[in-house]
Amino acid sequence: MPRVLLAGESWVVHETHQKGFDTFTSTTFDTGADAFIKAAASQGIEVEQMYGHDVPARFPRTVEALSAYDVVIISDIGYNSFVLTPETWSKGERSANSLKALVEWTNAGGGLMMAGGYLSFQGINAVANFARSPLADVLPVTMLTCDDRIEAPEGAEVSVAQTDHPLSSLLQGAPHLLGYNEVHAKDDADVIATVGQDVLLATQSVGRGRSLAWSTDIGPHWCPQPFLDWDGFAPLVGGMLRWLAGEEIR
Secondary structure, three states, X not given: OOOEEEEEOEEEEEEEEEEOOEEEEEEEEEEOOHHHHHHHHHOOOOEEEXXXXXXXXXXXXXXXXXXXXXXXXXXXXXXXXXXXXXXXHHHOOOOOOHHHHHHHHHHOOOEEEEEOOOOOOOOHHHOOOHHHOHHHHOOOXXXXXXXXXXXXXXXXXXXXXXXXXXXXXXXXXXOOEEEEEOEEEOOOOEEEEEEOOEEEEEEEEEOOEXXXXXXXXXXXXXXXXXXXXXXXXXXXXXXXHHHHOOOOOX
């Protein structure tokens, strides 16, 4: 069974409630990974989620630490959370660059996935900023240097682009999506599926490892409930994770 770490895909919302002269605040925590984690579990794969607020301090910073996993997923959490460690941000001290370690780990045989979202690839207002990160060298896509979101509230059609890849059959009949990050496939990447006119799923061999780009969310809002309820969602999740781990796809 692949050992999988999912970093990100959580958020805190702090709201101000104004009622006439008076105000009060409320704070909530949420995660968008529940459906993805449940789908993986149904395929016999356990996914460990590291919430976004834990990433600066707890994300593995060495190849040795990353070797506890076969697959690492970065989802909806930006570049800053990996490089602004508590030591560097708060104390002005040097600290190991976890993204450089992640690149080395991938080349040595790891499976790296980036999933889309407002803080994936370049993201909203280009805040995610992965186009200027070490991960740009090992992902199967090139990224824009501006806000890369494509919003499609009317629905964007999913099409299979390559039929001989082991993942291609898992996207037949996929429902529409509501948006994605615009990315462009590298010359040596395999584009398995498109959304609208752009890349949805692309893969690449990286040294002894593998990388995969999934340009939309793994949960709402871009990946809407009909997609999550689709009977092909769980096999797709399991297939992507097993492909990244170098295992046979069921």
